[in-house]
Amino acid sequence: MSLNRRDFIKLATVGGAVFSSGLAGMHAFAKTGKQDAFYFVQLSDTHWGFDNRKFNADPQGTLPKAVALVNELDPQPDFVVFTGDLTHTTDDAQLRRKRMAEFQEIAGKLKTGNVRFMPGEHDASLDGGVAYKEFFGDLNYTFDHKGIHFIALDNVSDPRARLGDSQLAWLKEDLRQRDANAPIVVLTHRPLFDLAPQWGWATQDGSKAMALLMPYSNVTVFYGHIHQEHHHNTGHISHHSAKSLIFPLPAPGSVDKKHKIAWDAEQPYRGLGVRSIQADMPGAAFELSETSL
Amino acid sequence: MEGVGRDFVLVPLAVLLFVGAHAQSDRHKADERVVRITASRFEYNPPRIELKKGEPVTLELISLDRVHGFNIPDLGLRADVLPEQSVRVKFTPDKAGTYTFLCDIFCGDGHGEMSGTLVVKE
Ligand SMILES: [Cu+2]
Ligand SMILES: [Fe+2]
Numbered sequence: 308m309s310l311n312r313r314d315f316i317k318l319a320t321v322g323g324a325v326f327s328s329g330l331a332g333m334h335a336f337a338k339t340g341k342q343d344a345f346y347f348v349q350l351s352d353t354h355w356g357f358d359n360r361k362f363n364a365d366p367q368g369t370l371p372k373a374v375a376l377v378n379e380l381d382p383q384p385d386f387v388v389f390t391g392d393l394t395h396t397t398d399d400a401q402l403r404r405k406r407m408a409e410f411q412e413i414a415g416k417l418k419t420g421n422v423r424f425m426p427g428e429h430d431a432s433l434d435g436g437v438a439y440k441e442f443f444g445d446l447n448y449t450f451d452h453k454g455i456h457f458i459a460l461d462n463v464s465d466p467r468a469r470l471g472d473s474q475l476a477w478l479k480e481d482l483r484q485r486d487a488n489a490p491i492v493v494l495t496h497r498p499l500f501d502l503a504p505q506w507g508w509a510t511q512d513g514s515k516a517m518a519l520l521m522p523y524s525n526v527t528v529f530y531g532h533i534h535q536e537h538h539h540n541t542g543h544i545s546h547h548s549a550k551s552l553i554f555p556l557p558a559p560g561s562v563d564k565k566h567k568i569a570w571d572a573e574q575p576y577r578g579l580g581v582r583s584i585q586a587d588m589p590g591a592a593f594e595l596s597e598t599s600l
Numbered sequence: 601m602e603g604v605g606r607d608f609v610l611v612p613l614a615v616l617l618f619v620g621a622h623a624q625s626d627r628h629k630a631d632e633r634v635v636r637i638t639a640s641r642f643e644y645n646p647p648r649i650e651l652k653k654g655e656p657v658t659l660e661l662i663s664l665d666r667v668h669g670f671n672i673p674d675l676g677l678r679a680d681v682l683p684e685q686s687v688r689v690k691f692t693p694d695k696a697g698t699y700t701f702l703c704d705i706f707c708g709d710g711h712g713e714m715s716g717t718l719v720v721k722e
Contacts, residue, residue, distance in 0.1 A: 396709055432706035466706035467669070504673035505700040507712065564700075565713060 346585040348384040351531030352551035356406035357395035362554040390531035391427030391496030407442040428463040436464035460495040462510040493528040503559035550580040576600040640664035642710030662686040669704035693720040
């Protein structure tokens with residue numbers, strides 16, 4: 308039995324999101340013409356400062372290439388969010404700041420003036436987020452956009468990959484002010500569920516955040532960290548990880564030992580990409596579109 | 601009042617079991633296996649450990665540089681590995697298989713690949 312696109316969308320919508328791929332999908336977004344329809348772009352795991360040509364032969368060119376791709380979108384996204392690992396980690400506090408400054412300059416070239424940042428463990432785990440805060444502000448925060456409540460959670464500034472009790476209390480208090488059916492998007496770096504704990508693909512107290520979110524009927528989580536696209540449901544809550552912009556990693560648990568996937572000169576930038584997320588109307592499913600670099 | 605009756609039966613039994621296990625481990629202390637593991641950025645040494653199912657073992661871990669984690673998610677075991685003082689993880693593997701252990705305290709550039717393999721044989 309073959310599925311046509313309409314069937315596919317119907318099936319996929321059950322998981323809380325629909326999927327399409329390629330630039331065509333992105334350009335089609337604006338033409339829906341519905342009120343309050345908008346889209347935003349998720350970029351992730353840029354690891355600015357990483358330089359091992361075996362895994363990325365163009366480490367200084369990949370992020371600018373992604374920025375150029377996003378700048379060509381017409382119409383422009385309402386905003387762009389970077390879901391962590393903006394920079395590659397270093398023990399040198401000064402070099403960390405240099406990488407953050409360079410990253411900030413390149414991200415500043417995004418035509419949409421509205422750019423949201425989030426830390427990954429590479430940015431924030433070694434100094435508890437001190438340098439990150441100097442450049443990008445709060446480690447966790449909320450904002451509202453066209454009827455959707457966005458919550459950015461920090462599960463990286465604690466090197467033990469915990470949200471921590473005070474942030475969980477903050478989350479609880481924020482959620483207390485929402486209707487049970489309010490559209491909520493959670494942005495985070497690491498998965499909030501146990502995707503592959505043996506690879507560190509989990510958040511130690513992620514289940515506590517999930518328990519707080521469960522009573523809300525309209526929650527979608529977008530995250531990074533695992534350097535590939537992945538979709539998962541915890542009950543009615545869907546989780547969608549985005550591709551990296553530096554090197555891909557193997558599918559969760561697919562190999563004995565986790566390793567970076569080598570650069571393929573025949574298919575440069577393979578596995579790297581940009582996601583756009585269309586919100587048709589608050590309360591409706593999101594449409595995800597993945598574009599390769 | 602029913603509940604109290606049940607408690608009276610359960611408590612002494614649990615104590616007996618605990619003491620029994622304790623006495624047995626004392627008796628076997630001399631030949632109980634100790635495996636020494638060092639942790640350093642970004643590896644464990646040895647990176648592969650072989651154990652026998654049903655045989656009690658003590659893993660003795662120490663760090664050669666900074667704090668690391670030692671976590672075997674599939675066995676529900678974890679410990680902080682410190683430079684100053686070794687930490688002991690005692691357990692009896694009860695299921696044959698291959699398990700990954702990993703550092704779960706971010707320690708730098710190669711943290712994502714700091715892991716090892718524990719093999720439990722029949
Ligand atoms: Cu990460
Ligand atoms: Fe990353």
